Each structure stands twice: as structure tokens, then as C-alpha cells.
Amino acid sequence: MPDGLGGPLSEPVFQRLALIGMGLIGSSLALVCRRKGLAREIIASDISPAVRVTVAKLALADQVAETAAAAVAGADLVILCAPVGAMGTIAQEISPYLEPGAILSDVGSVKASIVKAITPHLPASVHFVPAHPVAGTEQSGPEAGFSTLFLNRWSILTPPEGTDPKAVARLAAFWTGAGANVEIMQAAHHDLVLAITSHVPHLIAYNIVGTAADVEEVTRSEVIKFSAGGFRDFTRIAASDPTMWRDVFLNNKEAVLEMLGRFNEDLSALQRMIRNGDGDGLFELFTRTRAIRRGIIEQGQETAAPDFGRRAGET
Ligand code: NAP
Numbered sequence: 331m332p333d334g335l336g337g338p339l340s341e342p343v344f345q346r347l348a349l350i351g352m353g354l355i356g357s358s359l360a361l362v363c364r365r366k367g368l369a370r371e372i373i374a375s376d377i378s379p380a381v382r383v384t385v386a387k388l389a390l391a392d393q394v395a396e397t398a399a400a401a402v403a404g405a406d407l408v409i410l411c412a413p414v415g416a417m418g419t420i421a422q423e424i425s426p427y428l429e430p431g432a433i434l435s436d437v438g439s440v441k442a443s444i445v446k447a448i449t450p451h452l453p454a455s456v457h458f459v460p461a462h463p464v465a466g467t468e469q470s471g472p473e474a475g476f477s478t479l480f481l482n483r484w485s486i487l488t489p490p491e492g493t494d495p496k497a498v499a500r501l502a503a504f505w506t507g508a509g510a511n512v513e514i515m516q517a518a519h520h521d522l523v524l525a526i527t528s529h530v531p532h533l534i535a536y537n538i539v540g541t542a543a544d545v546e547e548v549t550r551s552e553v554i555k556f557s558a559g560g561f562r563d564f565t566r567i568a569a570s571d572p573t574m575w576r577d578v579f580l581n582n583k584e585a586v587l588e589m590l591g592r593f594n595e596d597l598s599a600l601q602r603m604i605r606n607g608d609g610d611g612l613f614e615l616f617t618r619t620r621a622i623r624r625g626i627i628e629q630g631q632e633t634a635a636p637d638f639g640r641r642a643g644e645t
Contacts, residue, residue, distance in 0.1 A: 333478050335509050338367035343504045344433075345370050348405035350398045350420055351412030352376040352385045353571075354466065355437045357475025359409065360390040362508045365477045375401035376472075377412070384472045399427045407504065409461075410436035414577035418447030430455035433497050437463055439524065439574070441488045441517035443581035449490070457497035460488045462520065463510060464528070468569040481509035482630050488517040518585075525585035529578055530593055533586070535567035536575070563638070 347369035349356045356374065363369050374391035375398050376382050386394045395401035402408045402424045410420055417436055428434060434456050438444045441460050452458055465483035467474065485505040489498045502512045515523075542553050542561060553561065579586060603611040626632045633639040 333481070335362070335365065335478050335481055338365070339507055342370045343368050343500060343507055344407040346373065346405045346407070347371070348373045348375070348395075348401040348408045349391070350375050350401060350408065350410045350424070351416075352381050352390065352472045353411065353470050354474040354479075355463065356409075356411035357385070357388075357390050357472040358477065358479040359411065359437075359475075359508070360385075361475055361477040362480060366507050366509075368504055368507045369407065373401045373405065377416075381472055388472060390472060390475070398424050402427050402429075402432075404429060406432050407501075408432060408434045410434075410438070413573050414438045414440050414444060414581050415573075417444045418451070421448040421451040425451040425453055425456075428453055428456045431457075433457045433459055433501055435459050435461050435501055437461060439528070439578050440581040441486075441520045445488070445490060445517050457494050458490065459493060459498055459501045460490075460517065461501065461505065462486045462488070462524070463505070464524075465510070466570075468566055468571075470571040470574070478509065480505070483510050485510040485512050486520055487512060487514045488520050489514065490517070521582050521585045522588070525582055525589040529582055529586050530589045532567055532570060532575055533579070533590070534593075535564040538564050539568035 347363060349359055349372065352360070352374050353376075356376070360372055360374060363372055371393075372391040373393045373395055374382075374385050375395040376385065377398075382394050382396070385391060398420050406429065408424065408428065410417055412420055417438055421434075430453070434448070434452070435458075436444055436448070438460070439462060441462060445458075445460055448458065448460075463480050463483060463485045465480050465485075467479075485508075487498060487501060487505075498514070502514075505512050538561070542548070543550065545553075557565065600612075600615070602608070603615075623632070627634045
């Protein structure tokens with residue numbers, strides 16, 4: 331059955347794409363690039379020798395470079411797909427080797443701190459167009475990638491003021507070719523939106539799974555046995571990559587703390603409703619939240635199948 335990604339474009343958007351960091355996002359980009367013919371040639375690099383071996387074994391790229399500096403030479407598009415905390419160091423390493431006129435982008439989940447870390451290293455002749463594909467899974471590494479990861483998901487571009495609109499349009503064409511919808515916003519606004527839609531939900535999942543593991547009156551085996559009561563869905567999110575999420579919270583501190591403040595206030599209000607037996611208040615909130623899920627399904631960002639589309643009996 332066709333997966334909706336479609337066949338290759340008539341012309342590649344870029345000649346030579348360099349991907350730095352070949353985990354879930356880097357390998358998915360390589361796969362979709364190949365399938366859709368988004369770049370004539372793909373050069374991949376990763377700090378980890380084991381990852382470079384896997385990338386070569388899986389033939390994810392035309393060439394695997396030993397260093398990021400070697401990978402970017404001659405590339406008209408460079409995308410940094412490493413953890414947020416590594417972006418500044420990589421930018422420093424590659425800056426002398428970037429081609430004049432090349433577009434430098436990234437896929438980091440946080441934007442303002444990446445702009446701050448990368449900008450001081452940028453040669454004037456390079457166009458910097460940060461991006462964040464709002465798509466992912468709890469898996470990591472080069473074997474976790476798949477070509478339809480970005481299909482019908484959003485890719486948010488946060489070009490700093492004064493960025494050449496032609497460079498932004500070319501990167502937008504690349505993401506559209508990968509199946510994504512493109513939105514452009516300011517980095518600080520991105521960080522605030524993602525704090526509430528992604529970062530705080532991850533923190534809540536990490537917290538609830540941690541709490542359940544610590545509760546002494548309930549045994550660990552009972553937590554696992556009865557997990558289909560809701561806990562199981564939090565464990566999927568709480569299984570996300572520790573390096574990536576540590577970096578997200580360290581680099582989006584203000585926005586996360588701001589949203590967490592609001593979350594705590596609303597949680598206290600809920601606590602009061604339960605204590606006061608305010609059934610109407612609880613019912614009104616749960617009705618509103620149900621409508622939000624319906625909206626997400628209507629926009630094609632989630633399946634309407636019961637239990638997230640898990641087949642009966644599947645764990
Ligand atoms: P991943 O699967 O863990 O892959 C990251 C890769 O980058 C690893 O192979 C890592 O090697 C490598 N790396 C680390 N430091 C490096 C450096 N200095 N130079 C070159 N490679 C380096 O992570 P991912 O999920 O693909 O995430 C990558 C980026 O995408 C992150 O910035 C993240 O915020 C963003 N993102 C992730 C998701 C998601 O859901 N996963 C969604 C959207 C955006 P080691 O393993 O040896 O450290």
C-alpha cells in the first residue's frame with residue numbers, strides 16, 4: 331500500500347547534502363532524501379565511530395566522512411542533527427570549511443540557544459536557517475530512522491532577521507519535499523510553543539514514571555501489570571533519549587519554567603476541585619480537553635483508532 335510520500339522530485343533541491351549526526355533524525359533525513367531525490371549526493375558524519383560503521387553498512391549515504399569538517403566541504407546544504415548541546419562546538423569545527431553561499435541548518439528541538447551558540451562561528455557568506463522538524467519517536471540511533479518520519483508533520487523554520495529569503499525558500503522546499511508542512515516563526519516564540527506542546531509533557535512523563543517507580547505501597551510488578559490504565563502511555567515518552575532531553579531542558583530553561591509555573595497553578599486548581607468534590611469543574615475541564623484531542627485528530631496529527639491504534643492484545 332502506498333505510504334503517501336510519493337516518488338522522486340524531477341530535480342534535486344540541493345547538489346550535496348552534509349548530515350552531521352546520524353541518529354534517528356539524521357538517518358531519517360538521509361532515507362527520505364534518497365527516496366525523494368532531494369539532493370544529488372549525501373555525505374554523512376557522526377562523532378561515534380560505531381555509528382559511522384552502521385551508516386556505511388546500511389548505505390544511508392554516498393560517503394561517510396570521518397570528521398564533520400571533511401563532510402561539509404563542497405556541500406550546498408549542511409544540516410546539524412546532533413544533540414542540542416553539541417551544536418556550538420560543531421559550528422566552530424566546520425566554519426572554516428563551509429562553502430560560500432551554502433545553507434547551514436539544524437534540527438534541534440530548541441531554537442534560541444542554538445542560534446546563540448552557532449551565530450558567533452558563522453562566516454558572513456553562509457546562510458543560517460535553523461529548523462525543527464516536530465516529528466520523532468522514543469528511539470535513537472541510525473537504525474531507528476525511516477523515510478516517512480516527517481510526512482504530514484510540521485517543520486518549523488526560525489530564520490534570524492535579515493536572512494536571505496531565497497535561502498529560506500530553498501530550505502522550505504527541501505522540507506516540503508520530505509513530506510513536511512513548513513511554518514516560519516521567531517526562535518523565542520518557537521521555544522515557548524514547544525515548551526508547552528513537547529517539553530513540559532516530556533517532563534511530566536519523566537516525573538510520573540519516576541514517581542511510580544518510587545512508590546513503596548505499590549510494588550514494581552503491579553505498576554507494570556496494570557500499566558494499561560494510562561501509565562503505559564507515559565512510559566513511551568519517558569523512554570526518550572536521555573542526552574537529547576537533558577539538553578532540551580538545559581537550553582530552554584526560561585520557557586519551560588514559565589510553562590511549568592502555569593502547569594503547577596492549574597494542577598493546584600484541580601487538586602482543590604477534587605478536595606471540594608467539584609464534579610462540575612472536573613467534568614467541564616475533561617470535556618474541553620477531549621475537544622482538543624479531537625482537533626489534533628482532525629488535523630491529521632494523530633490516529634483516531636482506540637488505544638493509539640494498538641491492535642487488540644498488543645503490548
Ligand atoms: P540520536 O538518535 O541520539 O542521534 C544523535 C547522533 O549525533 C548520535 O549518533 C550522536 O553520537 C551524534 N553526535 C553527538 N555529538 C556529536 C558531534 N559533536 N558531532 C557529530 N555527531 C554527534 O538523536 P536524534 O533523536 O536524532 O536527535 C538529534 C537532534 O534532533 C537533537 O538536536 C534533537 O533535539 C533533535 N530532534 C529530535 C527529535 C526526536 O524525537 N528524537 C525530534 C525533533 C528534533 P553519540 O551517540 O556517540 O553521542
